[in-house]
Amino acid sequence: MLNASLKELSAGLGQRKFSSVELTKAFLARIEALNGRLNAFITVDAEKSLAQARAADARIAKGSAQPLTGIPVAHKDIFVARGWLTTCGSKILSNFVSPYDAHLIERFNGAGAVLLGKTNMDEFAMGSSSESSFYGPVKNPWNSDCVPGGSSGGSAAAVAARMAPAATGTDTGGSIRQPAALSGICGLKPTYGLVSRYGMVAFASSLDQGGPFAKSAEDLALLLNVMAGFDPRDSTSIERAPEDYSRDLEKPLSGLRVGVPKEHFGEGLASDVGKAVEEALAQLEKLGAKRVPIELPNSGLSVPAYYVIAPAEASSNLSRFDGVRYGYRAKDYADLGDMYRRTRAEGFGAEVRRRILIGTYVLSHGYYDAYYLKAQKIRRLIANDFVEAFKRCDVVVGPTSPTVAFKLGAKTADPVQMYLNDIYTIPANLAGLPAASIPCGFGAGGLPVGLHLVGNYFAEAKLLNLAHQYQKATDWHRREPKGLQ
Amino acid sequence: MPLTPEDVRRIAELARIGISEAEVRTMRTELNNIFELIGRMQKVDTEGIAPMTHAQGAGLRLREDKVTESDQRERFQAIAPQVEQGLYLVPKVIE
Numbered sequence: 206m207l208n209a210s211l212k213e214l215s216a217g218l219g220q221r222k223f224s225s226v227e228l229t230k231a232f233l234a235r236i237e238a239l240n241g242r243l244n245a246f247i248t249v250d251a252e253k254s255l256a257q258a259r260a261a262d263a264r265i266a267k268g269s270a271q272p273l274t275g276i277p278v279a280h281k282d283i284f285v286a287r288g289w290l291t292t293c294g295s296k297i298l299s300n301f302v303s304p305y306d307a308h309l310i311e312r313f314n315g316a317g318a319v320l321l322g323k324t325n326m327d328e329f330a331m332g333s334s335s336e337s338s339f340y341g342p343v344k345n346p347w348n349s350d351c352v353p354g355g356s357s358g359g360s361a362a363a364v365a366a367r368m369a370p371a372a373t374g375t376d377t378g379g380s381i382r383q384p385a386a387l388s389g390i391c392g393l394k395p396t397y398g399l400v401s402r403y404g405m406v407a408f409a410s411s412l413d414q415g416g417p418f419a420k421s422a423e424d425l426a427l428l429l430n431v432m433a434g435f436d437p438r439d440s441t442s443i444e445r446a447p448e449d450y451s452r453d454l455e456k457p458l459s460g461l462r463v464g465v466p467k468e469h470f471g472e473g474l475a476s477d478v479g480k481a482v483e484e485a486l487a488q489l490e491k492l493g494a495k496r497v498p499i500e501l502p503n504s505g506l507s508v509p510a511y512y513v514i515a516p517a518e519a520s521s522n523l524s525r526f527d528g529v530r531y532g533y534r535a536k537d538y539a540d541l542g543d544m545y546r547r548t549r550a551e552g553f554g555a556e557v558r559r560r561i562l563i564g565t566y567v568l569s570h571g572y573y574d575a576y577y578l579k580a581q582k583i584r585r586l587i588a589n590d591f592v593e594a595f596k597r598c599d600v601v602v603g604p605t606s607p608t609v610a611f612k613l614g615a616k617t618a619d620p621v622q623m624y625l626n627d628i629y630t631i632p633a634n635l636a637g638l639p640a641a642s643i644p645c646g647f648g649a650g651g652l653p654v655g656l657h658l659v660g661n662y663f664a665e666a667k668l669l670n671l672a673h674q675y676q677k678a679t680d681w682h683r684r685e686p687k688g689l690q
Numbered sequence: 691m692p693l694t695p696e697d698v699r700r701i702a703e704l705a706r707i708g709i710s711e712a713e714v715r716t717m718r719t720e721l722n723n724i725f726e727l728i729g730r731m732q733k734v735d736t737e738g739i740a741p742m743t744h745a746q747g748a749g750l751r752l753r754e755d756k757v758t759e760s761d762q763r764e765r766f767q768a769i770a771p772q773v774e775q776g777l778y779l780v781p782k783v784i785e
Binding site for chain 1: 751767
């Protein structure tokens, strides 16, 4: 049961091989056994989950089940859920019990899924290692001395350790794809605007996008079918005809043009990662894909531009955390200004404070043009590089992360070192393109390597098709960490 | 262009985040390192390039001027730090 795909679980439930209550209890037991060590979950509430499981069983018995009915799903603690603590991994929301559901949570509830728990993450989604959480770091199930990646490390670790058959995350600069790569599972960041951000606590509004984690591309498609769709409450939500993201999974790859950007295979890429990615590219060619060399000449500017745009938007978004209407409020203060300053100094961790200060500076009087406006122009150059590339290829493929999972504490001394982890993932966020990471092998220390796929706008079905065909010919995605119990 | 300690204090005040003198020193070094990273983009010529704010160049959607929300004040204020008679309580501002 713990290793089954979403399709198998759905079939098992439909055939009464097991109930949603039994299934949920099995995952809750796994969480109980492993979470002390991995710290993937911040909140688990068996009573609430089992109540949903019972409702799902009733729905299945009535014959009105949907593909995800009765299936437990873990959610990154950045999605608000009514009656559940939602912390964003921060002290400033450590007492925040949400009065409403995120759109994404409403969709999963409507589909009859079971909310399995809220997963750990870098504070306010700012990080690439899940080490900055107020609730302590998440450990990589493949090696508990290593990070699982971030910021959605809890969700990635939960799926990798079979504590959940599926999970959600958010991706602003790589925060779904990079932990998927470092934890050996599949993760997808949809096209900007596809998944509603209503109820998804905002970090950088023009970059944030919610997306699924699972053990296979097939499962990602099922999850995306539930998550995607127009929501009038999100002003950036795109209105378009609904799609079945699993419709093209079985298409053969012959003739598919795989664009390989030379800039993503240069200095900075660890040789073990490069080797696994090269083997994956050879495998894709064996499946009939055509390899096309492409250029993304402005790639090197994506990290600098991102570290202007994201902190700028974050400084604005996080100004709402002031101790007035909800969340943490400082105990002692002399006046209102003092209350704000202490609440925010005490409530936010170091990385969050750093990014708010960067953002405040680049948006301040006299600096807006030199920094924020400049970065938005660079963003246009990066998006244009992809427009050009997609004239010559169908999917851009490369490494997701420059290295395999690094040791806890290895990069916390120098923020810039941490930022460079996102060098391959950030361009897709800046351009708003859909992108995914799927397992493609192992590197140093037996740690997983992820293959990064970027598609054209709204081409998730094509991305998932490539991933699924690759997964039919290989078994990297079926490997699981040993020694977990 | 490196930040001075005064710059750090000023930004912290704009962001309403309290900062000690020791933190001003550490923050200053960290922020200056990050600004060095950001500086790489200054060397690129972006003359004539239109800034990009949205992937598909979409603008803000309009909707009918109709009331769609209901009064949920009690539910939202149930989690407030200090509330009285429907008002959020904060320290006095006006002397």
